[in-house]
Each structure stands twice: as structure tokens, then as C-alpha cells.
Amino acid sequence: MRFKLLLILLVSFYLSKNGIAQNSFGFSGLMNSTNNISSLYGNYEASQINFSQLKDWGFSFIYGPEFSSSVNLNIYSIAVEKRFSNHILSLRYTPGYQKEFNFNTASAIILSDSTRQSLSSKFSYKELFGLGYYFRFSDELQAGFNLRYFSQEFSREIISPVIADTIYLVRENQSEKLGLWKGELGFNYSFSQYFSAGISSINLFSFSEDPFDQELEKFKLKTEKGVMLTFNFSPSRTFGLSGIIESNKSFQIGVNGRITFSNSSVGIGCSVFHDKTQSPFIAGVIPSVNFSTSFLSVSLSGIKYFSDRKDYFSYGDFENNGITNVINNPYSFDKALLTIAFALNTIQEKKVEFADVKIIEDIYPALTENYLNKPFAVATVVNVSDERVNVKPFSRINGLSEELIYSPIISINPGDTATISYFTVIPENYAITKSEISTADFYILTSNEEFDDQIQKPVLVNGVNSWDGDVINLKYFIKKSFDFSISYSKRILSNNKTLFDTLENRLSDFYKTKLIYNSFAEAMVYVSDPRASSEYVQYPEETLKLKGGDCDDLSVCLSSLLESVGVATALVDYQLGELRHVNLLVNTKLSPSEAGLITSNENKYLIRKNNLGNDEIWIPLEATSLKRFEDSWQAGAEKFNKDALENYGLSRGSVQIIDVY
Amino acid sequence: MKSKLLIIVLISAAALLIGGCDKPAPTELIDDQSVQELVEVEVLSKEIEDEYYSNGFDTTGITQDIRNFTGLISLTGTRLTIKNFDIETSTAFGIFLDRTKPIRNSENEIIGFQSFIPGQLQINNHIARIAPFIIRFRDQGINRDTTLGNHYILFRGKGFGDPFVFNYNSSIEVQFNPQPGNQKQFTIQTPTQVIGNINLSKKENKLNAVLQWNAANSREFEIILGAKKKGKRNVFPLFRIRTRDDGLLRIPPNLLNSISTQNFDAIVFSLIRRVSKNEPEGIQNLTVISQSIHTIIFDLY
The missing domain is CATH 3.10.620 (C8orf32 fold)
Structure with missing residues (x-):
């Protein structure tokens, strides 16, 4: 593993020679680095592993106004994620991830009365959808991969002559649409509960169609390769510091704080970013506030660029530099964003789990009421949730009784470990004289639905005439x-x-x-x-x-x-x-x-x-x-x-x- | 509780979807640094059979519609390239039109004006010859020739003809002796000779042409795209393309590919670098131009 990480770092060093724009930019800034449901934002940009908090289904969408000379309301993205054990699949539709440029070309038709009819062009860049895959190797190591599809449409008016009996010129619209696939791979490693770090590719691979008109080649989305390194330092549940640095030295850094209540939390965060393709040095700021419960997260964030975002820019600059990022480039406008993420758990969320179960006494069916007061097994149970839970333990000894025997309910604080005693009841009509090794199933339950954890242990069930010597x-x-x-x-x-x-x-x-x-x-x-x-x-x-x-x-x-x-x-x-x-x-x-x-x-x-x-x-x-x-x-x-x-x-x-x- | 919230969220999402149908605002780009390739296209011959302007691809005023002038003196150095063979000629052309005497076709359209000889014209001390000025036009489906009157002419090609030689990047002295009136004398600068080269290629049955020439950043530069009708000698100047004298132009493919091999057997590019002078020495209604023309002819296959 260390060797692989070293290899990735070496590759990143090699790739750092290439200039790339800030690819890690996300609409929610670095707010999602805290461990809560807001990680479901479907943010493919900042990280490939940002779905790690998902339990089952996740839905999210981002909506908000963009402030140019007018105010446009856009749905930026709609995302859905689904966990399958250690695997998570995600699908993101991004209708608002687009940038359009309009300009009049220097080409014109001179009419017979010497008037000039200019030709216009429209270049449009859209990210249409993305597919994400996340895999959890262990509690410490996770990996993510995503694939995104972009559409680049170059629509230009051209001069089209008609030569028949008479000759005349008309304006004709000529359009070329080029698809672009981009794939990214990222890894994240948690060194402790306070600190984690990751590495992700930038344009690990990209497949783009070639334009018929070679002149358009320079206007395609730039896909130079690079890497980004990420870190998240959370010394407490109330404070976090996150950062991303790209191999071209573009970076993003954010702080966030969170106050946790019994069933909800409120967070506030602020990120600033430096983008090599934008000025000034700190190109903009992304403040955000977030309200989260265990299944709902609502965030309000904004993107404020520090440079003047006019409605018009130099064609020459655009021709020379192009754009790398559809949603964050020198031509992007300020935005306000409402992000809503919703988690739907159709499977029982595990709140407690067994650390260990010990059989402390073999079963002597003759001792009947003895087991009402004296446990035959004790379990060590850990509360893995972030809330205090009441645990209902129950068990069944196979071959002794079909009934589930419930033990007293106990409460466990978040993160705490408790010892639970398991009792049993000997059926009155139990008459098996032969001793045998059987199994006992142990369960813990925190709701009225499915059990949180289950474990099976071997247990000796003695014959009905067996006596423990006491x-x-x-x-x-x-x-x-x-x-x-x-x-x-x-x-x-x-x-x-x-x-x-x-x-x-x-x-x-x-x-x-x-x-x-x-x-x-x-x-x-x-x-x-x-x-x-x-x-x-x-x-x-x-x-x-x-x-x-x-x-x-x-x-x-x-x-x-x-x-x-x-x-x-x-x-x-x-x-x-x-x-x-x-x-x-x-x-x-x-x-x-x-x-x-x-x-x-x-x-x-x-x-x-x-x-x-x-x-x-x-x-x-x-x-x-x-x-x-x-x-x-x-x-x-x-x-x-x-x-x-x-x-x-x-x-x-x-x-x-x-x-x- | 969860299901209620889910419904609220879904309804909100649907409402936003319906209400949020805008798309991000576009950015306008302006060509503040003139980095774009300037291409202004004008149709020259509206009637494909009209030979009004096409008095020879190697003559003066190849694309000058003399109907726009009252008096015109055109001094031209021409280089013609055909099948890697170059011919250079020098032409001095002068015409004065009486705009009160239009000449019309059978549909009463003005095809020209009667010309007249107001006196003597000398170019670099060479007296211009006087010759009839004949135009050809299409009238009721028939090509007709007509004489507008006389004009001034000096022509030298292949080392023969009149003694006038068009010196590039120099100046030409013009002496005009109107009758009656006082003698007028003035000079006009000549442009640097334009020498071009055309890279013609075919991709997916579409022609592409990239023109390169010795850039001089002159104020007046244009390219005439013409075609030669099958089986005929005359060239139709079809389109005038105004561009910057920056040495490179990619001819809009649509223009090229509109020239059908069914009707035409050669394609003609004329690169023209020009210097113009209006009303020299106070001579009203007179325009003097000196121009370098490099005409390149390619056969269409």
C-alpha cells in the first residue's frame, strides 16, 4: 500500500509540470468534508469518495440563482446514490453545469447596398451527466471512481453561396457537437479519527471526438492531466479544516464549525480558492451554512468571485486560453445555491454491534428458574451511532427452544461500550437426556424493525438429568x-x-x-x-x-x-x-x-x-x-x-x- | 416523519424543476484585439451569364464596376499564375463617363454610361492610347456586345506592347491635359507586389483552400474568387473577399464548394493589393487607383 501511494505521488510530481485550472471546485465548497449527510452532494469535483457517509439511498439537488446582468434561476444538478454493502453507485444529472459564449465573428456578408451583415457564433459547453463508483476497502481506506460526459457544441453562422441562375449569399448555421468523457480516480486514507488525506486524479483519462473543422480544436475543453491532494483535519466534532491542492498549485482551503443537537446539527463553513486561470490570487470565496439531521441536509451557499464578472469578455483571451472547467472559469458569474440532500434508508441502519459474546455457563435444562436470574452468556456491545440508543437483546438456543428470549433493555451512549447479559428459559416439557453441542443466536435490536447485529456461538446443552455439581x-x-x-x-x-x-x-x-x-x-x-x-x-x-x-x-x-x-x-x-x-x-x-x-x-x-x-x-x-x-x-x-x-x-x-x- | 419529509422534498424539487427552467447566462465575447480572421464576402456577378465585368482575367479593372465611377484611372501590375507558369503584365486604364447618358438593356436596367475623352492622359510620360470600350451583357437570354464609347489604355505583356511598365513599391506620375482646361499632374504610390501561394486540398470530397501571401498590412486588400466556365476563356469573378493583408486566409469552404465542376472547369483566386486616391489635384469625380494583382488559376477535376 505504501508503495502504491508513493507511486501515485511520483506520478503527481511528474504531472505537476502541466498547467491545469482548478478542477477541485465544487458548489458546496469544502463544507462536505465534515462527516454528515451533506456529503451526499454528489460533488464529483472535489473528491471521488464523498459518498462514504451514505447508508442506503441518497438524493440531492442543487438549485439557485446566477447573478449576471440579469438573474437566472438554474437547477445545477440532481443526483442519486445507492449503497450496496461496501459499494456505492451514483448517477448525477447536471442540467445547470453549462457555459455558453456568444460572439460576432469578423466574417460578414456585404450586401448589394454595401451594408454589412455580420455572422455570429455560439459555443456551448455542458456537463450532462456523471456516473460514480465508490468502494470501501476498510474503515481507513476508501476509493472512488467517476466518469463524466460533456457535450461541446460549436455553432457558427457561415457564408453559404447559392449559385443558380442568379448568385446570392445566405447565412447558414453550421454546428459541430463533440462528446467528451472524463474519468477520475481517487483514494482517501484516514490516519486517525481526526485526520484523513486523499489523492485524486485530474483528467486521469479523457476521450474526445475530433472536430471536422480543425480550427475548433483549440476551443475544446482543456483536459491536461494532474492530481489533487486533499486533507481533512477535524480535531473535534465542532471544528474542521480542509484543503485541496492541485498539481498546478491551484488550491482551495476551508474551515467549518458545527453545533450538534440531539437529532440535528447546524454547520457554518467558508472556503477560499486560488485558481491558476483566474485572478486575483484568491479568486473567490464560498461561504455556506448547513442544517443536517440524520436523513436530511439543507445547505445555503454562495460563490463570490473577487474579479469583475462582466457580461462580455475578450474573444482573444478566450481563444488563447479556452476553458477547463464548465462551472468555474474566468467567465463564471456569482451564484447563490440551495442544496438539499436526502437520505432514505430502506435497510436497517446499524446503530450497535457486537464486540464479543462469551458463553459463561453450559446449559443444564434441569436448572430451569436458575436461568431467569443468571445469564448464560454476556456480550460486549458498542454503540456505533451518534445518538444514545436503547438496546433490546434477545437470544435463542437452538435445540432447546424455538422461542426468542428477551433480556432487559439497556441504554448506551454514543461511542460507548456496554455489557449485556443473556438469559434463557427452559421449556417445561424439555426431556432430551443426551447432551449435545448446539448453537445460540444472539441479537441486538435498537428499533422495532430488524436487528442491528447478530452473532452465533456454540453452546453445550446438557441432558435433562445433567447437574452442574452445585x-x-x-x-x-x-x-x-x-x-x-x-x-x-x-x-x-x-x-x-x-x-x-x-x-x-x-x-x-x-x-x-x-x-x-x-x-x-x-x-x-x-x-x-x-x-x-x-x-x-x-x-x-x-x-x-x-x-x-x-x-x-x-x-x-x-x-x-x-x-x-x-x-x-x-x-x-x-x-x-x-x-x-x-x-x-x-x-x-x-x-x-x-x-x-x-x-x-x-x-x-x-x-x-x-x-x-x-x-x-x-x-x-x-x-x-x-x-x-x-x-x-x-x-x-x-x-x-x-x-x-x-x-x-x-x-x-x-x-x-x-x-x- | 421520514416519508412526510420525503414528500415535501420531492414536491419542492418538482416545483423547482418547473420554475427553474432558465439556463446559465451566456458570456458575450468581443473581438477587441482583432484576432479573428476577417472575412467579408460580397457577390460580384449576380447573373451567371453576365459578362459585364469579365473583360478578361488579365486585364485591368477586373472587378471594378465602372458604373460606380464618373472618372477612373486604374494602374495595374498583374501576375498570372497558371500551371506553375507566370506571366506579368502592366496596364494603365482610364475612362470618363457621362452619367447623364445611361445605357440600358431591354428591361430598362442601366448597364453603363456613355464614355467620353476629355483630353490627353499621360502615364509616366507615355501618352495613353484611345480605344473603344466594349462591354458584354446578357439581355433576354442572349449575350450582347455594346460600345460605351472610348477609353484610355496602355498595356504591356510578355515584353511586348506599350512602353508603360508598372513599377511596384514605387510611384507613377500621371499627367492629365483636359480640353479645355489647365494641365493637371500628380503621382500615385504603387503597392508592394502581392505574390501568393495557394494550398488546395480535398477532404471528404470538400475543397479547402489556404491562401498565403507576402503580408504588407496595406489598407486595401481583397481576394476575388472567380471561376472559368467550361469550354470558355472568360473568368466570372463570383465573390469579393475583403480581409486583412496579413498573409494568410482560409477561404470559407462553402464558397469554394459552391463552385460546381458541372458548370466550371477552373477556379481563380485573384489577390489584390491596392492604393486609391480620390480627386487628385482637385480633379472632381476622378478616382485613381494603383494595384498589384496576382491571379492564380487551378483546374477543377
Whole structure:
């Protein structure tokens, strides 16, 4: 790239030997160098890359009076531009880009009465239309190319004799129309957000028809080759300095300021230009004011030449120098111009985009409500627009649910970056037991139309029996198929109706526990996880049907059976090195003074405060002992006393008590 | 909001399109430095068969319509170039017309005036001969010859004839002895001899002619474009082109190409550099001219 730029500079140095007039002249001066919609002016003269701000469709036209001895209103140009990804095509029709010269030639017909009838000529130069193409290589480098068609019409009255029976002379109009194609190529590079520079050709190539009358050759539009260098320095959003210098040392320099409001901005600018073919040294000034919104730009500008612009000029000067530029030459008049540019976005404009998305947790379908409060992914999102936006994030995990899950809306200031959390909802009927790598689609939306950005990431969706190893999450297994547990437990209790009819009410929970445990223990056998993994947990219904399970499965099942009949339970998580074990605590709801009703051994229970601050007797149960209730209680108490109390497991955190509710 | 604005913009644009139908004002160019090629064209022979003026392409007054004069003394040095062959002649011609005695054709149009001999005319001390002045004109489809009267003449060509020699860039002494009246004597400057060259070319069946000559910036310079009718000797002077004596003229192609090969077999360019003097020595109604003429003849193929 550097080599190419160097090559272009060398070519420009070579070409600078040729004298050319100021080709960079545009009706809007250098106002369009600021990064706003006014760049849609369809100004092919100052730059080939001036459509870079276009999002989709752009329309613009320039209209205004020209001040000669009279005031003529002209439509100077109508332009339309369309973006296709990194490509932009433009078409410009320029009915007002024209210059006409009228003059009487030295030729005349002498009539028989010796009167002289002069012959007149009219030379007309028009730029009819232009085609532009812009390509964005990267955020820094852009290129533009345009092709313009000119018409040059040389209309002259000539002496035409008629030789018949008599001879006489008539004036006849003879016209030659010559087409001219001109092509330009330009590059622009942004060195930083404050400074950019570019290089563009002047008459990179031109194809012109040759006149039949060789005398007209000298009157054709001059198309000497050259280059122009451009720069734009914008140290802040409110101030900009721009300049263009051509290889013949013609130049244009402009300053502009802009005040930005919430949805609009007002700019003011002024350019002065030096044109080698015009005098004085600073040939004129182009002041302009501009009002812009995100889709509309209205500019009022003027062109004031500092030399006297008469309605008549020397033919000799015109013959010797000709003209190079149709709209800016020594014969151009002062102008006032109204420029309106309109941007129409039929495609969603991207206001925010993802910088990154991280999956922070694999999906465990069993954990259901866990995902309502805990994000499974976080995204870094950047506001690339120039306004504060509300971002609505949503996602979908393929294979888990077809539904789009929305996360809370957040606001991001222009240019800022924010972290967005993505949540999900596990469908109630999700029943896939096999874990698989799936994909999650993440979206961000700033309007009610299409999303601004989308990204897809792989995510592990575990089977419905998978557990993340966090004991607190076993409660999701406990709560699952609660109806089945209720039915199972009530059946046991109803079989012992006589007992409960005579039992003191305060011992109800203790005996419920005892009866249910004994029934449970009779039916169960201890079986390790089928996949030899501790992360596989059976639901209570599965455990009861399979009649067995490991410590997780049995504790979950027993807890579910007890909870279903109102007996409060807690899981005790023993994490002793590599070994991990889970058993239960059961709330008897007895007060410490009533402990003697169930045991005289103080080591077989522990006292915990309830929500009201009252002490209650909890008894440990080892669900895996699967013997009589007293044995299970004894085993549970011994384990708890040893690991949780004697070895300071509770203090050190290696033993945790997790209430199911 | 956007669509409303779009409509407003489109309506405004349409209104401006309809209202803004002017075009940029033109610039008038004036030839303040006389850089343009001066070409003033005048028709000489209106009737193609009229030979009134065409009393020979190598004689004096080739294009002088003597109907415009009462008295005319014309002193001419002529160079004729035909097929790279040059002939030089000297002619002194004088005529005095009685404008009260017009001669008309059958349609009562004046074709001339009766001439008379008012006395003796001497050019460089050579007494001019007196000879009849005959003109040919077209009358009712027939060429007729008629004598207007007598005129003065001295002619020398190819080393033969009268002793009068036209010296270029010099002066000629004229002595006029009216009867009755006092002798009048005066001199007239002669111009630098005009010697021209014509570059005739053909492009897409169109003739182009660029004339070059030794520029002298004289005040009176003109080019006569004439043609020779097929099978005849006489040349019709068709157009008079007044231009600057700057040494170069591109003959308007239309003039050239109007000369059809159907009717004409040669094209004739006569470059004329002239000095004029009116009423010398107070002689009323007398015009004296001295002129250099270079006539070049090209065959039309």
C-alpha cells in the first residue's frame, strides 16, 4: 500500500509540470468534508469518495440563482446514490453545469447596398451527466471512481453561396457537437479519527471526438492531466479544516464549525480558492451554512468571485486560453445555491454491534428458574451511532427452544461500550437426556424493525438429568415431578392413618419422616450413576421407578417425598477433597425442650432457627444407608457430627447446608 | 416523519424543476484585439451569364464596376499564375463617363454610361492610347456586345506592347491635359507586389483552400474568387473577399464548394493589393487607383 501511494505521488510530481485550472471546485465548497449527510452532494469535483457517509439511498439537488446582468434561476444538478454493502453507485444529472459564449465573428456578408451583415457564433459547453463508483476497502481506506460526459457544441453562422441562375449569399448555421468523457480516480486514507488525506486524479483519462473543422480544436475543453491532494483535519466534532491542492498549485482551503443537537446539527463553513486561470490570487470565496439531521441536509451557499464578472469578455483571451472547467472559469458569474440532500434508508441502519459474546455457563435444562436470574452468556456491545440508543437483546438456543428470549433493555451512549447479559428459559416439557453441542443466536435490536447485529456461538446443552455439581441446584430436581411425590408419600401416610390419629401433633413431622423413610428404604438400593458421573441426577419419579440411585438421587428423592407432605428438608453437601457426598437434614419442628420426645442423645440432632427466630430440632438422615430409619438417622448424625462439627466442615466451608425452600 | 419529509422534498424539487427552467447566462465575447480572421464576402456577378465585368482575367479593372465611377484611372501590375507558369503584365486604364447618358438593356436596367475623352492622359510620360470600350451583357437570354464609347489604355505583356511598365513599391506620375482646361499632374504610390501561394486540398470530397501571401498590412486588400466556365476563356469573378493583408486566409469552404465542376472547369483566386486616391489635384469625380494583382488559376477535376 505504501508503495502504491508513493507511486501515485511520483506520478503527481511528474504531472505537476502541466498547467491545469482548478478542477477541485465544487458548489458546496469544502463544507462536505465534515462527516454528515451533506456529503451526499454528489460533488464529483472535489473528491471521488464523498459518498462514504451514505447508508442506503441518497438524493440531492442543487438549485439557485446566477447573478449576471440579469438573474437566472438554474437547477445545477440532481443526483442519486445507492449503497450496496461496501459499494456505492451514483448517477448525477447536471442540467445547470453549462457555459455558453456568444460572439460576432469578423466574417460578414456585404450586401448589394454595401451594408454589412455580420455572422455570429455560439459555443456551448455542458456537463450532462456523471456516473460514480465508490468502494470501501476498510474503515481507513476508501476509493472512488467517476466518469463524466460533456457535450461541446460549436455553432457558427457561415457564408453559404447559392449559385443558380442568379448568385446570392445566405447565412447558414453550421454546428459541430463533440462528446467528451472524463474519468477520475481517487483514494482517501484516514490516519486517525481526526485526520484523513486523499489523492485524486485530474483528467486521469479523457476521450474526445475530433472536430471536422480543425480550427475548433483549440476551443475544446482543456483536459491536461494532474492530481489533487486533499486533507481533512477535524480535531473535534465542532471544528474542521480542509484543503485541496492541485498539481498546478491551484488550491482551495476551508474551515467549518458545527453545533450538534440531539437529532440535528447546524454547520457554518467558508472556503477560499486560488485558481491558476483566474485572478486575483484568491479568486473567490464560498461561504455556506448547513442544517443536517440524520436523513436530511439543507445547505445555503454562495460563490463570490473577487474579479469583475462582466457580461462580455475578450474573444482573444478566450481563444488563447479556452476553458477547463464548465462551472468555474474566468467567465463564471456569482451564484447563490440551495442544496438539499436526502437520505432514505430502506435497510436497517446499524446503530450497535457486537464486540464479543462469551458463553459463561453450559446449559443444564434441569436448572430451569436458575436461568431467569443468571445469564448464560454476556456480550460486549458498542454503540456505533451518534445518538444514545436503547438496546433490546434477545437470544435463542437452538435445540432447546424455538422461542426468542428477551433480556432487559439497556441504554448506551454514543461511542460507548456496554455489557449485556443473556438469559434463557427452559421449556417445561424439555426431556432430551443426551447432551449435545448446539448453537445460540444472539441479537441486538435498537428499533422495532430488524436487528442491528447478530452473532452465533456454540453452546453445550446438557441432558435433562445433567447437574452442574452445585448442590444448591439439586433443589430443581427435588421440585420436578412434585405431583408424583405427593401421591407416593400420601399413599404411605394414609396406610398409617391410625398412627397419626393418635399421635401428638407436634410429633407429626418426625413420624412422617420415619414412615416415609422406612417405606423408601425398603424399596431402594444404592446404585452409582449409570454414566459413572456424579453430574447425572435422577428425578424422584425416575428413582422410585428404577428403585435405586446414588447419594444425589436418593437424597433428592427422599427430600422430594418429605417436602411433598410438608416436611422441611435441607441438603447437606460434604466436599471432602475429591470425595463428595450429599445427605439430608429434616426439620422435626420440635423445640429443643421437646427433643427428649424423639431422642435422649444430643448428638443426634442439631438446632436451627426458623424464620421467626425460634429454635427447631433438625435431624440428619443418611439417605443411602437404606436400612431402618434409626440406622439412617444414626449414620447421618455421625457423619454430620464428624465432618461438619468435629472437623469444622461448616466453619471451613467444606460442608454446606442448603435449604430446599 | 421520514416519508412526510420525503414528500415535501420531492414536491419542492418538482416545483423547482418547473420554475427553474432558465439556463446559465451566456458570456458575450468581443473581438477587441482583432484576432479573428476577417472575412467579408460580397457577390460580384449576380447573373451567371453576365459578362459585364469579365473583360478578361488579365486585364485591368477586373472587378471594378465602372458604373460606380464618373472618372477612373486604374494602374495595374498583374501576375498570372497558371500551371506553375507566370506571366506579368502592366496596364494603365482610364475612362470618363457621362452619367447623364445611361445605357440600358431591354428591361430598362442601366448597364453603363456613355464614355467620353476629355483630353490627353499621360502615364509616366507615355501618352495613353484611345480605344473603344466594349462591354458584354446578357439581355433576354442572349449575350450582347455594346460600345460605351472610348477609353484610355496602355498595356504591356510578355515584353511586348506599350512602353508603360508598372513599377511596384514605387510611384507613377500621371499627367492629365483636359480640353479645355489647365494641365493637371500628380503621382500615385504603387503597392508592394502581392505574390501568393495557394494550398488546395480535398477532404471528404470538400475543397479547402489556404491562401498565403507576402503580408504588407496595406489598407486595401481583397481576394476575388472567380471561376472559368467550361469550354470558355472568360473568368466570372463570383465573390469579393475583403480581409486583412496579413498573409494568410482560409477561404470559407462553402464558397469554394459552391463552385460546381458541372458548370466550371477552373477556379481563380485573384489577390489584390491596392492604393486609391480620390480627386487628385482637385480633379472632381476622378478616382485613381494603383494595384498589384496576382491571379492564380487551378483546374477543377
